[in-house]
Amino acid sequence: MSDECAPGEDESETGIDESTGDELLDRASEGGPLAVVVDEARTEIAIESLRTEGVYDDERAVRPYGDGRIAVPVDRPPEDTRVHAIVRQVDPDYRATDLDALLTERGWSDAERSRAPGSWAVVGDVVLVTLPPDCPNETDVAEALLELHGGAETVLADEGVRGTYREPRTRHLAGERDTETVHVEHGTAYGLDPAAVMFSPGNQAERVRMGDVVDSGERVWDMFAGIGYFTLPMARAGAAVTATEPNPTAFRYLVENAVRNDVTDRVAAYNADCRDLAETLSVDRVVMGYYGVSADADSEPTLSPESDGAPSPDGAADATRSTHGDARRLTAVEYLPSALDALDHGGTVHYHEAVHESERRDGPRRRLIEGAAEYGRTVRVLDQRRVKTHSAGVVHVVIDATVS
Ligand SMILES: C[S@@+](CC[C@H](N)C(=O)[O-])C[C@H]1O[C@@H](n2cnc3c(N)ncnc32)[C@H](O)[C@@H]1O
Numbered sequence: 001m002s003d004e005c006a007p008g009e010d011e012s013e014t015g016i017d018e019s020t021g022d023e024l025l026d027r028a029s030e031g032g033p034l035a036v037v038v039d040e041a042r043t044e045i046a047i048e049s050l051r052t053e054g055v056y057d058d059e060r061a062v063r064p065y066g067d068g069r070i071a072v073p074v075d076r077p078p079e080d081t082r083v084h085a086i087v088r089q090v091d092p093d094y095r096a097t098d099l100d101a102l103l104t105e106r107g108w109s110d111a112e113r114s115r116a117p118g119s120w121a122v123v124g125d126v127v128l129v130t131l132p133p134d135c136p137n138e139t140d141v142a143e144a145l146l147e148l149h150g151g152a153e154t155v156l157a158d159e160g161v162r163g164t165y166r167e168p169r170t171r172h173l174a175g176e177r178d179t180e181t182v183h184v185e186h187g188t189a190y191g192l193d194p195a196a197v198m199f200s201p202g203n204q205a206e207r208v209r210m211g212d213v214v215d216s217g218e219r220v221w222d223m224f225a226g227i228g229y230f231t232l233p234m235a236r237a238g239a240a241v242t243a244t245e246p247n248p249t250a251f252r253y254l255v256e257n258a259v260r261n262d263v264t265d266r267v268a269a270y271n272a273d274c275r276d277l278a279e280t281l282s283v284d285r286v287v288m289g290y291y292g293v294s295a296d297a298d299s300e301p302t303l304s305p306e307s308d309g310a311p312s313p314d315g316a317a318d319a320t321r322s323t324h325g326d327a328r329r330l331t332a333v334e335y336l337p338s339a340l341d342a343l344d345h346g347g348t349v350h351y352h353e354a355v356h357e358s359e360r361r362d363g364p365r366r367r368l369i370e371g372a373a374e375y376g377r378t379v380r381v382l383d384q385r386r387v388k389t390h391s392a393g394v395v396h397v398v399i400d401a402t403v404s
Contacts, residue, residue, distance in 0.1 A: 035086070049080065167197070211236060221282065241266060
């Protein structure tokens with residue numbers, strides 16, 4: 001155990017070989033609150049791992065420890081996260097825990113603070129913030145967000161997603177220009193560049209749930225795989241996943257993420273439009289995690305926790321055409337024939353839609369049942385759940401159903 005104020009002094013005592021907490025804590029002395037020392041390059045992964053263990057202390061700042069290492073505050077020694085050493089922090093920096101307090105410190109008036117952003121998302125070491133149009137000073141906001149999130153390196157303005165490939169529009173506000181990062185969520189590591197591919201923090205519970213619903217050995221088709229949002233948790237749970245993704249950038253991350261999560265033997269990834277593979281597949285479960293909507297909502301922010309920026313569900317012209325040359329983004333139900341081509345009788349479908357509140361209860365269910373009936377298939381709805389609020393008056397829902 002060493003004091004954080006004297007990095008390196010007692011490495012011989014604590015040892016800098018990677019090890020878990022117990023043996024290092026034995027050497028602890030009484031003193032300030034605890035921190036763990038990790039390589040700077042591993043900071044984000046370590047923070048997520050510590051958070052998952054429930055030991056990360058976000059009330060104190062992450063600080064440099066010298067020699068390319070970082071001290072990350074913890075409440076108690078971690079059991080699973082591998083660290084170089086456990087140290088006591090001398091004179092720790094306690095962080096203001098909300099944006100309002102940080103903006104007050106920067107001299108913002110009550111009126112100005114009422115025009116500060118109300119929500120943002122942290123994806124790996126990148127903060128994505130949706131700025132109100134009348135935000136008084138975006139640089140102040142960005143710097144305050146970096147202060148608030150000790151492990152963050154960059155702040156991007158989230159200005160929506162566009163086109164069939166759901167490509168984000170972002171603007172650099174503060175911090176590092178390199179925005180490639182690794183976002184760790186319930187043990188699944190998603191490598192991505194949030195400036196190049198979308199990531200919807202609001203879908204977190206659904207990503208985790210997909211890992212829970214599959215059985216080991218099940219054959220799954222993730223029709224709209226992206227960087228592996230659903231593919232990765234399902235493959236980690238033992239499913240054999242076919243993943244289709246036409247966007248070359250998202251596909252590259254999908255393949256890299258299969259390696260990163262050690263599931264290459266259970267993921268067959270195709271850089272293809274899902275419709276081109278449908279007839280070749282025979283699966284137990286299909287994930288239809290995409291919904292087509294109108295161009296007007298393409299201007300909506302999509303990376304904030306409560307919105308993934310897909311446009312409102314009316315159907316209209318689209319900036320990016322698919323390889324099939326569609327003049328507009330197709331609606332979810334228009335992909336149903338492909339899903340049913342691949343789905344064995346008795347198999348399960350997870351059917352996503354963005355739907356106006358007014359028809360949330362019956363609309364998606366009716367479209368799924370009637371769409372399947374056109375292909376002589378019978379749907380039994382098991383469950384319908386709200387994934388998140390999509391945009392004003394629009395919710396993202398998913399139906400679980402068996403299809404015979
Ligand atoms: C970003 S995901 C949707 C949200 C995602 N399920 C989540 O949880 O955040 C949608 C993906 O579907 C892909 N896509 C669009 N059209 C497609 C098609 N015809 N076949 C396969 N993938 C498609 C897009 O490129 C995009 O990566």
